Amino acid sequence: MTPPAGADGRDRPGEFEIIGEIFAPLAADAPGAWGLKDDAALFHPSAGFETVLTVDAMVAGVHFLPDDPPESIAKKLLRVNLSDLAAKGAVPRGYLLVTAFPPDIDIGWIRRFAEGLAADQARYGVSLWGGDTVKTPGPLTLSLTAIGEVPQGRIVRRGGAEAGDDLYVTGTLGDAALGLAVLKGELPGLADEHAAFLVSRYREPEPRTALGPALPGLAHAALDVSDGLMADLGHLCSASGVGARVEFHRLPLSPAAETALRLKPELRGLPAGGGDDYEILFAAAPGDAARVAAAAAQAGVEAVRIGTLLPAGKGVAAVDEAGREIPLKQLGYRHF
Ligand SMILES: [Mg+2]
Structure with a gap:
């Protein structure tokens, strides 16, 4: 049912319409959600x-650009949370959503926001x-x-x-921060295909949901890279x-990041200092290198060794x- 247009002619929705017509179908697969009723x-x-x-919160202008496509905003909101579950070794099952419009x-x-959620629900098996x-x-x-759920x-x-x-990290680093640089017009001259890849990242x-369940019993510690590699490594080191x-x-x-950094070498700190990668950073015993490689291959993701953990007091250094x-100031953390 279409709501009456406001005085200015805009098609403005009410709360019950948003929940009943747009969000309730997203709960159809969850017997314990009773259709959000x-x-x-x-x-x-x-x-x-x-x-x-x-849980994670995102604010327009802080965590995403106000003109980002609504489907992408929905996917990012869900995926940053699935990334946290994966880093804890958990399998995602469902989610709760608060929207302040x-x-x-x-x-x-x-509607487009809900379409993005629907696509990712099918992709990741959540509702x-x-x-x-x-x-x-x-x-x-x-x-x-x-x-999510994890073995007891x-x-x-x-x-x-x-x-x-x-110390291992999955996937590739710096793509998201370089994608933001593309959106801010800081990488003119980068080939369209590379620019599109970085923006999509x-x-x-x-989220590395396929690898996550392989981490219990293999990774001694893990977290996802959201603030930037060096910052998140600092969190892992202080907790451990x-x-x-x-x-x-x-x-x-x-390849897109390599090309972008050749074009603009002053951004070379971004793979270590930029945020929003949502790769998994984890520590495993040196004797388990073959098990790590096998788990990564099984999950269809790269996991490369990027360093070594040292005794307390040695600090966190890049060499x-x-x-x-x-x-470290050359690997500066950027945020907007
Ligand atoms: Mg996290």
Whole structure:
């Protein structure tokens, strides 16, 4: 049913229409969500598993660009949460969604946002279990809580890494930050195909959900790279009470990122300092290198060794091929 247009002729939706017509179909596969018609949802983890919860919020102009496509904003909102579940070794099952829409939101925008969620629900095997829709006088604000399950007692924490462990990262680094640079017009002259790849990595990161369930019993510690490699490595090291040495030349780069950095060498710190990659950074025993390679191959993702964990007190350092330390300020963290 189409709501009456407002005085200015805009097609402005009401809360019940948004929930009943646009969001309720996203809950159709979840028996415990009762079509979003009750006050809460029920979830039973599989036998021998326990529940893992994570939440992220995104604000227009801070975590995404206001003119990013609504489908992409929806996918990023879901995927950054699935990335956290994967890094903990969990399998995603469902999610709760809070949307705070500014008064001038168009119902077509909300429909496209829900289409993005529907596509990713099919891709990652999750469904909507509940949430809330409110109005805000501020910028568009979104929050999503993802729910997953992990074998009992096997969640992979940030702490637990040991000095001597190898340090691995999945996929490639720096693409998202370079994609943001493309969107801000900082990489003119980059071939269209490379620019499009980097922008897609910024807008629609690839959570490593296939690798996640292989991490319990293999990774001593893990987290996803959201703030930037060196910043997130710092989190892992402080939680584990270790130091780290990252071999800068080993950081995995996509062909598009290599081309972009050749074009603009002053951005070379982004693979280590840029955010939004949503790759998994993890530590594993050196004797488990073959198991890591096998798990990555099984998951269809690259996992490369980028460094070594050191005893506490050694700090977190990046070194070049000759083993010389690279000043961290050259690997600066950028945010907008
Ligand atoms: Mg995280």
